[in-house]
Amino acid sequence: MKPVTVASIDPSSADGAAVAHYGDPAREQKILDTGAGLVDRSHRDVLAVPGADRLTWLHSLTTQHLTGLDPMSGSELLVLSPHGHVEHHAMLVDDGTATWLDLEPGAGAGLLTFLSRMIFMMRVEPADVTADRAVLSIVGPHTDEALRALGVTLAAPDVVPVPPAKFATGVVPPRPTARYAAAALPAFDGLVRRVEGGADLIVPRSAVPDLVAAAQLPLAGIWAYEALRVAARRPRFGFETDHKTLPAEVGWTAHAVHLEKGCYRGQETISRVHHLGRPPRKLVLLHLDGIATDELPAPHTEVVRDGRAVGFVGTAARHYELGQIALAVVRQNVNEDGGQLLVGPSTAAIDPL
Template sequence: MLSAVTVAALDPDAPDAGAVAHYGDPNREQRILDTEVGLVDRSHRDVLAVPGEDRLTWLHSLTTQHLTDLAPMTGSELLVLSPHGHAEHHAVLTDDGTTTWLDLEPGAGAGLLDFLNRMRFLMRVEPADVTADWALLSVVGPQTDEALVTLGVGPLPAPDVVPVPPAKFATGTLPGRPTIRYSAAPLPVFGGWVRRMAGSADLLVPRAAVPDVIAAGGLPLAGIWAYEAQRVAARRPRFGFETDHRTLPAEVGWTAAAVHLEKGCYRGQETVARVHHLGRPPRKLVLLHLDGITTDELPARHTPVEAGGRAVGFVGTAVRHHELGMVALAVVKQNVTPETELRVGPSTAAVDPA
C-alpha cells in the first residue's frame, strides 16, 4: 500500500495543501510521468459550472477567447483581464453541449464566480461553484491514449492550435475559433468527461466516484510534486505562481493558448493588441537552473531574481527535477539573457538557453 504524503503535512499554507505531494518516491513518480503514464489527483482545483443558452456568447464577450461557435465536447483556455490588460483570472474550460465547465486554481473559484455573477445582467446563464461535487484527475504521460482506452474513452485527437501571427498581422488572418481546441468525450460508467491535453488528459468526475475511477484505470499514482516538476520542465505557466498583479498574457506565453487576437472587444483588449504589435512585452518566462551548492532549499514562490544586486524578476515555481536538478520557472525582464549573472536568494542561477 502506497503511503501518501500530503502537501498540507509539509506546508499547510501552500496553495496545493489539498493535494498529495508524493507517494514515497517523488523521482520515480516523475520518471513514470515522463516515460510511461500515471494518474495525478488534482481534485483540489476549483470547478465552476455555467449552464444556460447564452453561456458561450456571454463568456466570449467577457474573456480573451473566441467561444461563440465552440462545438460540444470541446475544450480551450481563457483569461479575464483588468481594464489595463493584466491577467486577473485563468481557467481551462470544456463545453459538453449544455454546460461550460471551468477548472481553475485552488481558491480562485470564488473570485471568478463573483465577477461572472456581476456580469450576468439579463443573460440566460446560471454560474455556480460545483467544487464540492466534482473533482479533476489527470492522466499524464506518453501512454495517455492507452490509459484512456482502458477507461472506455479514446484515443482522442491531440490539441489543435492556431499559430500565433506575427506582429502587425493583416486583418482576417485568424479564423473565428478558439486559438487552442482540446478534444473531449463523455466518460462512460462514472459520468463526467475526459479532455485531451498536450501529453496528458484531464478527467472531471463526480467526487464520490474518484476511488472507483482510480481503481478502474489501474494506473500508478503520482503526487503533485511530480506533476509540477513536469510542468516546470515544459515551461507551462500557472496562474498565481508565474503571475503577479501586473502580468500581461504575452509575458508568460498565454497568447498562444488563451488569447484570440482578432475576436472583438473585451476588457483589456487594447493592451493585448498594443503589446503584440510592438512585439516585445516588458517581461518573459524563463527556466532557471539553480546551483544547489550554497543551499538545497528550494526558493519560495515570488522570491526575487537579482542581477548586480537589483531585482530583475521573480521565481514562480521551483522544483527538484529528476534529470535537470534544481530548476525554477521565473518571470524576468526582457533584457535578461543566458549570459546574465543571476542570484536567487543565496543561490547562483542561470537562464536555460533553450
C-alpha cells in the same frame, strides 16, 4: 498505495491540500515523463455554467473565441483587467448543455463573483461546484493508451499558430485558438478533456475511487506533476503571475487569447503589446546550482542581478534529471546584457532553449 503525508507542503499554499508524493517522487516523475500516471488534482476549483447563452456570454467577457466551440470540446481562457493584466485563468470543457471551468485552488470564488455581476439579461446560471466535482489528470506520453482503457479515443490538442506582429486581418480563424477534444465518461458521470501532455478528468467526488480503480495507472503526487510542468515551461496562475502580468509575458497568447476577437476588457493592451512584439517581461526556465543551499526558493523569491531585482521565481522544483530548476518571470533584457543571476544564495542560469 497510500499517500505519504509530507509536512514540507505549506498548508496555507495553493497545493496545501494535495498529495505531495506516494513514496518515491523521482520515480513518479519518471513514470509521468516516460509512461502514464494518474495525478489527483482535486484541490482545484470547479465552476459550472449552464444556460443557453453561456458560450456567447463567456465569449464577450474573456480573451477566447467561444461562439464556435463545439459540444464535447474544450479550451482555456483569461479574464483581464481594464489595463490588460491577467485576473483569472481557467481551463474549460463544454458538454453541450453546460460549460465547466476548472481553475486554481481558491480562485473560483473570485471568478464566480465577477461572472455573477455580468449576467444582466443573459440565460446563464454560473455556480461553484467544487464541493461536488474533482479534477484528476492523466499525464505522460502513453495518455492515449490510458484513455482507451477507459473506452475513450480523443484527437490531439489543436493549437492555432500565433501570427507575427502586424499580421493581416483574417489570419486567425474564428474559433478557439486552442481546441481540446473531449468526451463523456458515462460510467463515472464525468468528462475527459485531452490536453497537451495528458488529459484532465472532471468527475463527481464520489466517483473518484472507482475511476482510480478502473484507470489502473500508477499514482503520482503533485511534486512530480509540478516538476514536469516547470521543465515544460507551462505557467500557472498565481505562481508565474503577479498583479501586472500580461498574457504575452508568460506565453498565454498561444493557448488562451484570440488576437482578432475584440470588445472584451483589456483587448486594447493585448493588441498593442502583440504588435509591438516585445512585452516588458518574459518567462524563463532557470537552472539553480544547489551548492549554497539544498532548499528550493519560495514562490515570488526575487531574481537578482548586480544587486538589483530583475524578476521573481514562480515555481521551483527538483527534477529527476535536471536537478533544481525554477520558472521565473524576468525583465525582457535579462540574459541579453550579461550579469550573474542570483536566487537567494543560489546562482542561477537561464536555459537557452
